Amino acid sequence: MLFCLSNFVPISVASKAENKGASNTMIGVIFGCYALFEFLASLVFGKYLVHIGAKFMFIAGMFISGGVTIIFGVMDQLPDGPIFIIMCFLVRVIDAIGFGAAITASSSILTKAFPNNVATVLGSLEVFTGLGLVVGPPLGGFLYQSFGYEMPFISLGCVVLLMIPLNICILPSYESDPGEHSFWKLVTLPKVGLISFTLISVSSCFGFLDPILSLFVLSKFNLPAGYVGLVFLGLALSYTISSPLFGLLSDKMPTDSHMYQDAAVCVGLLTTSGAKMHLRKWLLVFGNLITAVCFMLLGPAPIVHIKSQMWLLVLILVVNGIAAGMSIIPTFPEVLSCAYENGFEEGLSTLGLVSGLTSAMWSAGSKPQSFDGTEEEEAALLPLRV
Secondary structure, eight states: OOOOOOOOEEHHHHHHHTTTTTHHHHHHHHHHHHHHHHHHHHHHHHHHHHOOOOOHHHHHHHHHHHHHHHHHHGGGOOOOOOHHHHHHHHHHHHHHHHHHHHHHHHHHHHHHHHHHHHHHHHHHHHHHHHHHHHHHHHHHHHHHHHHOOHHHHHHHHHHHHHHHHHHHHSOOOOOOOOOOOOHHHHHTSSSHHHHHHHHHHHHHHHHHHHHHHHHHHHHOOOOOOOHHHHHHHHHHHHHHHHHHHHHHHHHHSSSSSSHHHHHHHTSSSSSSSSSOOHHHHHHHHHHHHHHHHHHHHHHOOOGGGGOOOOHHHHHHHHHHHHHHHHTTTTTHHHHHHHHTTTTTOHHHHHHHHHHHHHHHHHHOOSOOOOSSHHHHHHHHHOOOOO
């Protein structure tokens, strides 16, 4: 539900802000601040998860997100100009803080509850994330068209608030002593630093893809605006379906099996019989390679010399969604394993650091990609950008 809100709110509020006199630059600032404050909130809440309490942090984050969403629904009553713009900025900042708290706490709670199936649980959770991203815009658009500006915000916000009592009853309360380690020690581990860069890169790819690809499809293939969302379904659905499968593979495939070691030796991946081949690492490697190839073909890039066609675009988006599952799902358990291998204590304190770091790195890459040209110029630049 939180991802449903996060995908619908920017679309509707951006349109309303433009009608209220906000410039394109100011709209970019309003929504760019979301990623910045979610980044900062994730780091702070990850560090102090044990002090605040994971359950309380999650409930508080849901309360803030639900309440702020309802506030968005009544902001059209504000006068045009600076007052509306300032309120948009403040509410988006508060929303980012609440979202960062809820996401950081939820990852920690799930990992604590299912320590032996981290990737499987997080991969399964991405099913609901994908559904939220798919359902959010059409559901919000339907409510907007049928009942007006206020209805989608008030109804979705109330749904989030109504889920709070249920979570209070079913979520376990975990207590742990504060740890001695810091984000700096975690992120300076070579493997963690590389995975953090991977998260930022993948997040940046999809952050710039959302607004620009829709313009590209409209201008290149002359599709009606209502059909543009169907093009993105290939990406969202393939990611939604593949994520739990890759999570299950990451947890269940034997990483120390002699069969895998022997196979790796045969192809030159390992040189000693005692070495280990970890499937998660290879999912990350091949997932990022496939993602890079997909982005080369999306435009396609001028060096590829392939004519852009609708069927090819949809196929690439489907493959890209699968590659995203390969690239994203193994990151959390890999960072967690690396932390434990380097002396971090096994407990809620380390889970908070890892949750906060992965959430912050994703936020760092999801900053909106600004462009000062016209829509036609931006769509024309897609082949060069990818």
